[in-house]
Amino acid sequence: MKILVAVKRVVDYNVKVRVKADNSGVDLANVKMSMNPFCEIAVEEAVRLKEKGVASEIVVVTIGPTAAQEQLRTALALGADRAILVESTEELNSLAVAKLLKAVVDKEQPQLVILGKQAIDSDNNQTGQMLGALTGFAQGTFASQVEVAGDKVNVTREIDGGLQTVALNLPAIVTTDLRLNEPRYASLPNIMKAKKKPLETLTPDALGVATASTVKTLKVEAPAARGAGIKVKSVAELVEKLKNEAKVI
Numbered sequence: 001m002k003i004l005v006a007v008k009r010v011v012d013y014n015v016k017v018r019v020k021a022d023n024s025g026v027d028l029a030n031v032k033m034s035m036n037p038f039c040e041i042a043v044e045e046a047v048r049l050k051e052k053g054v055a056s057e058i059v060v061v062t063i064g065p066t067a068a069q070e071q072l073r074t075a076l077a078l079g080a081d082r083a084i085l086v087e088s089t090e091e092l093n094s095l096a097v098a099k100l101l102k103a104v105v106d107k108e109q110p111q112l113v114i115l116g117k118q119a120i121d122s123d124n125n126q127t128g129q130m131l132g133a134l135t136g137f138a139q140g141t142f143a144s145q146v147e148v149a150g151d152k153v154n155v156t157r158e159i160d161g162g163l164q165t166v167a168l169n170l171p172a173i174v175t176t177d178l179r180l181n182e183p184r185y186a187s188l189p190n191i192m193k194a195k196k197k198p199l200e201t202l203t204p205d206a207l208g209v210a211t212a213s214t215v216k217t218l219k220v221e222a223p224a225a226r227g228a229g230i231k232v233k234s235v236a237e238l239v240e241k242l243k244n245e246a247k248v249i
């Protein structure tokens with residue numbers, strides 16, 4: 001079984017992002033970039049399926065600038081077999097990304113596509129679902145457990161108030177939730193080996209996909225600064241402040 005994993009290059013989750021002075025977006029100059037954490041979980045799940053003998057090949061794909069090769073090499077060091085970079089410096093919206101992923105799915109014909117449930121930069125949580133609509137594949141979103149059984153994949157999903165297990169016919173799309181697994185770290189020998197694994201570069205034009213955006217970011221603002229907290233001397237003072245100042249009791 002071939003698995004396609006979509007990974008996104010995003011600002012590292014430890015970085016405190018700064019808004020650009022002109023409010024046009026977030027300042028990315030000299031900022032540490034990493035693989036989106038939910039995509040790391042997607043790669044880990046694919047690698048585990050390969051280790052179990054369920055998957056035979058893992059192809060990892062990203063859509064982004066040349067520098068996104070860095071995240072593809074990380075995925076290769078973690079266990080993916082080959083990588084595809086769809087090179088684009090444009091700010092693409094989810095539908096454009098999903099259309100490009102659909103073109104890669106048509107080319108690669110995977111039986112399983114694994115994506116993160118959400119990219120931590122844009123917080124869209126929609127690419128997997130859009131890819132599901134474009135391909136017509138069954139989808140299991142917010143997966144906390146994935147089990148391939150014959151021509152089906154059973155996906156346990158985290159939903160409000162509990163867990164739901166769905167059986168999807170393959171080919172299928174799965175998006176990962178936080179508790180699916182704990183991603184491994186790449187070992188130094190595997191990082192060295194990953195440098196020699198194949199990395200193909202494509203363009204949206206070569207895939208025949210128009211990526212013109214239908215969404216324009218008007219303004220990005222930092223959240224209002226929070227006022228300093230105070231220390232109260234007694235419970236009575238706390239109750240008085242909650243009642244008369246915060247007016248929450």
Ligand code: AMP
Pocket residue numbers: 006007008009036038039042061062063064094097114115116117118119120122123124125126127128
């Ligand atoms: P989003 O819908 O933007 O929150 O992203 C959900 C998931 O879609 C991510 O975790 C990735 O697996 C995939 N994805 C989003 N953008 C890209 C991209 N530029 N390249 C590859 N995969 C992406």
